[in-house]
Amino acid sequence: MSRGRVTISDLIMEYFFKHPKEDLPHGPVVDYVEEKYKELYKKKPRDTWRQIRKLYQQGLLIKVKKGVYRYDPDLAQYRELHEFPSDVKEQIFKRDNYRCVVCGRGREDGVEIHADHKVPIQNGGTNTVDNGQTLCSEHNYLKKTYSQTEFGKRFIIRLYEEAKVKGDKRMEKFCKEILDVYDKYKINHHIKRPDK
Template identity: 60%
Template sequence: MEHKTIGELIMAYFKSHPKQDLNHAPVVDWVEEQYMSMYGKKPRDIWRNIRSLYQQGQLIQVRKGVYRYDPNYVHDVDLYDFPADVKEEIFKRDHYRCVVCGLGRENGVEICADHKRAKDKGGTNTAENGQTLCTQHNLLKKRYSMTEAGKRFFIKMYEDAVRIDDENMIKFCSSIFNLYDQYGLDSQIQRPD
């Protein structure tokens, strides 16, 4: 039996179902079964590999969690980082500090230039689309959408305000949670108040 990578298995499944909108369950199940038969162990991060193939232009994202392979639309996507001069412009503009927590290199914190709008969602490599984040907040943003990350930050602020009995900050955060509710955003994240 020919050995294949997780990415090759994913593409084999999508190519055998061209122009079909596929959610992750059948793809993951099939890839896992094939991988187990080849290597005798479960593959890791199949869903992340699917997303990576989309980011490379091999798959089309129909909607969140649903992808399609169309041989007529496969293209290479230019996924590159900010050029060095633009990265420096972003850092300088943000005073070499994370725009979320305010920590920076002088605090011994590593900083990075982050795309406000991701490249795979049409974001550009311009300073206007960049922001300085510490590695902790950059990882949080990658893990969650911007609104999810924002809600989690406000939850932390709220909890800190409750701990020190800061009534103004408690009211402020509660108002923000009300806006999340009003617009139906991130209801899967329980508000703490």
């Protein structure tokens, strides 16, 4: 626990400390944190689930599966999470013409852009230009929410649906062929194809 003000992260870790080496779904953790936080500050905490993910990224929690984490005192090792240094971030933006590499929108379109790690730091990625890409807020969120392959399939599905509306047969064919590759390798079958 930190000295002074008790943080959301403090309350999360307090709960995990009480349940070492247990696989805990994030629902009960969030409920516990909300109850304690309201007692302390008379208001609801913000984004508790995001703080759980950050504690995992920092090496304090183990992600068992989506939405389930474990605290193991024998394995927990705190590591600093580092964002891209500002000069590297600027080089990434400049290389990508200050536009999202997925949708092509950028600041000129009134869209916030982010420097995103292609390979996340917790998976061995680095803060180098070649490991960075420019994403808009929407696509940055999608990438963090879904795995890269899920994100890719959802993006192709969206392209396919837009091509159908526009009557762009060439793009429809392109998207179907990519979706066929997903099927061939049995990747992300839980995401239903719009054309089947």
